Amino acid sequence: MVFVAAALVIIGVVVALMGERAFRFVLPIIGFVAGILIGYSGVQAVFGIGIISFPLAIITAFLIGAIMAVLSYLYFDLAIILLVAIITGYGAMYLGIALGLSNNPFWMGLLAFSGAIVGLVVATILPMAQSLVVVVSSFYGVAMVLAGVFLVGGSVTSEQLHQGLIPAVSERINGHILWLMVWMGASLAACYFQIAAINKRMMGGSGFSYEEAVRSVKVKS
Secondary structure: OHHHHHHHHHHHHHHHHHHHHHHHHHHHHHHHHHHHHHHHHHHHHHHOOOOOHHHHHHHHHHHHHHHHHHHHHHOHHHHHHHHHHHHHHHHHHHHHHHOOOOOOHHHHHHHHHHHHHHHHHHHHHOOOHHHHHHHHHHHHHHHHHHHHHHHHHOOOOHHHHHOOHHHHHHHHHOOOHHHHHHHHHHHHHHHHHHHHHHHHHHHOOOOOOHHHHHHHHHHHO
């Protein structure tokens, strides 16, 4: 229990303060896995799975996965846009399953493609790459630290964490304004730290000028 709590706190601090930088290394892995899934599902939706289409699906999956991994590493903003497109594509596909279209490969493929196009357009119109990663990683990293603290204190159990870290922390601080202020305040501080680090790395500034930091994120996004 103590080991798990310590791991949550340490990893949470790293995610909260270095989430944007760490995500640049994690994103190619996500891109590779997502590319494999989308490539295999796409071939399966169009051709089904047979003696000829199965090897084609495997080759296509690994090819798309490799391409997306390379693009994710070289073009961070583009990778975020593609990731949003993949998420919305799968969301549309699951909507088709909920509507009872799982036995119709053509409509399932059309829904997935349409959802991906919508996500691609939205992510392109609304610049979100770097800012999104900074905000989400800061918020989630602080939540991990709080989960570790609550786990040691016994107010959160490992079973609750298995059901979701954010729901477990939210349930624990429900009605406790102080803990909510700690979560929000620490998240904002982590955001500022990441923005300042980005500014120092990308703009060559001192790193902790708020105006320069915010301006750098806007330029990057």
